[in-house]
Amino acid sequence: MTIDLTQFHDAFFEESFEALDSMEAALLKLDIGAPDKELINTIFRVAHSIKGGSATFGFSEIASFTHSLETLLDELRSGNMQVTLPMSDLLLKSVDVLRAMLRAVQAKQPLDAQRVSDLQFDLELMIAQKPALAPAFAPAPVPAPVAAPAPATEAVAPVAVTAPADGVEAAAGNRWQIRFRPFREFFARGNDPMRMLRELAELGELSVTVDADSLPQLAQLNPQECHLAWVLELSGAVAEEPIKQVFEWAEGDCELEIRQVGGRPAGVPEAILADAAADALLSVPAVEPAAATVAEPARSEAPVAPAAPVAAAKPEASVSSLDSGSIRVSVEKIDELMNTVGELVITQAMLNQLGSTLDGPTAEKLRAGLAQLERNTRELQESVMRVRMLPITFVFSRFPRMVRDLAQRLGKQIELKLTGEQTELDKTVLEKIGDPLVHLVRNSVDHGIETPETRIAAGKPAFGTVHLDACHRGGNIAVEVSDDGQGLDKDRILAKARARNLIGPNDQLTDEQIHDLIFLPGFSTAEKTTDVSGRGVGMDVVRRNVKELGGKIELRTERGKGSRFIITLPLTLAIVDGQSVAVGTETYIVPLISIVESMQLKTSSVSRLSGRGEVFSFRGDYLPIIRLHELYGIEPRAHSLQEGLIVVAEGDGRRVGLFVDDLLGQQQVVIKSLEANYGHVEGVSGATILGDGSVALILDVPGIIRAASLRAAA
């Protein structure tokens, strides 16, 4: 029976990339000189699991590379080598190379073999150069896990390789006897005895006796049933809990008995190695001779296997408890769920409206029931919304590496502080906020933080601090990028703005307005352009991206003390706070975020500019009036500006007055796509369904302003 392994490739890649991210993060946290053992274990585990996975899938280059990496890490883990700066650089490079390799394999493109082999050489050189503490453990390449075609050998490989050369740690321990008799349907329930045996082997010294008595003749054998049972003996400093965890998922699918039996065994009596058992499992009796020979090389490593690190037991256990807490669900399914809940909310609102029109004793009960329904739907909606939420650490996690590399390149000393990493926000928002944040952090590192000498001269600590923070703030999420660098030079900004005719030579600007200038296209205050930032693109793009997400960005800066960028974002893109406005018989939704204020106009404040339409004065500015009914070709109720209302709206940094008949009310609306069945409509960002089941269009204020200015120019 062959299994098409390609179906697992995606999961493997996805998990490997995530694992590499965590490896990178751990590497960055690693203190030179006094490394945290837990971190080294994390790093080791990543290399180990990628190696195992890639060997299983036949990605031999990756397996071979991770093997060298693993060997080096193992030296670190066992304390034979110390973490040095060049080594941590080398390990970080390995992460990059691994990522590139995985990407290449995923895209079925050729690998950059030169880069890989160079780095592998460096790795092995480093292993070879280690102090002659344990010369026996040279970087002996073990091609077996990669080259051997038999699945059994591959499966065994991790067991053999995890075992470090020194058996010092396998001190006095317990001895456990485990009788493990899976039921026949064991496989059908998704269990894998081999995996369990392997996990046990990682806990301590494992001896396996297979009980194949109930194995039927080949003719009667149903390969999808489990006919084997095992008696396992595990010794080492192992508690009962980790052993139980190995069988956690098999509970109810097998007979299991875990018993403590005295101290360490004198030897390994009549032990059949885990791999042999695995062979028996995979192969029908007819193939057994062949399997036995395959198992041979692994058996020769048996003296090594008993030394399986006891230390590994603890982290392994903590990892599995983490893993069991989450499941992978495709975004599509969640979106579907969101849609259904959205419809439920609408239906509920419709019922509510209907219920309020009824009279009589039963109507009262109905209303009570409806109120309950409303609460429940709201809770349901919030829960579903939360499913889409991910902690912002997914974005933050790329910064430690970036800042480290940048700082090194620029010769600066920078400490990156991350706080509020667990703040959750919608996945869509999360994906789009990454690039703007990269811009901001780059800017802080490049322009904000000064060189150590300058900092010391200014009486500041040589280490600059870049601080990323995220927190919830009243239905929004605020992300801050701050640094204690030189801050922005107001005069320089002003001079530059004047030089580019962005402002008049004698304009007096408030601090806020000056800070706004840096968000204009093509504005950079860097004295020299570096390859890091300062090409003049950036801040305007940052602001546009943030605005596209329905958020805003502010800057606070003080010269010599540092600067702070505060991005405020909505928690989700699926719902928007809207103001309903009436134009003729139609209802439109104006996103609250783009509304400055609403007002009634006095005749005196309106003037007509020849050819440029109507303008009105608003806090000292003259804003153009856009009559929504003209824009949309609707017969309005209010023709004269005094009859209706003006909604002062802002978009793309410009303000306009939208002329509407009336304001109706504020509500949260679920955004629906118009494009799914129709197409993009200028000045409309989407549609929503109102409480009465009718459709209202959501205005795209920046789009309207753009369209209006085009029309005015034409």
Added chain:
Amino acid sequence: MSSNAAGKTEHGPGAESRQVLTFVLGNETYGVDILRVQEIRGWSAVTKIPHAPSHVLGVLNLRGSIVPIVDLRMRFALERAEYTAITVIIVVSVSSPAGRRDFGVVVDGVSDVVDVNAAEVKPAPELGQRSATDFIRGLVPVSDRMVVLLDIDKLIGSEMRSMGDNAETAEPAPAASAA
């Protein structure tokens, strides 16, 4: 939303007989492939879409998705009829390059579901040089009437393309990506 095998049977070689939903528009009887019909519903007020072609009346809420409504009378340049409680909207699915899209078409009334034998379908005669008959798949006699079989993809697909052009060139609105 229910999905069906729309389109699969359309051009299949074995499609000798297929079911067609017929409806009345003015004095004419038209037919569409029943597999394309999502649902038939009564008239309710639509929300106008700015800058839409005149025969696109607006959009409706169809169980949570926003569906454009096309008036076939206006599409065929017939005299405009009043929309009343008995006006009917047939919701059809159109396959376009951008994927499946749902559309509602306003008709005077739905008549019947009939079996149409492919051999009986006559090609539409050429009327003038303009491709005004592009969206007509053929004519078929049913009882004593002539039914005009419509090719929904061509009828509304061509509309879609002209509307879709906007969608492709304009930068995507943030809302659209979320919904």
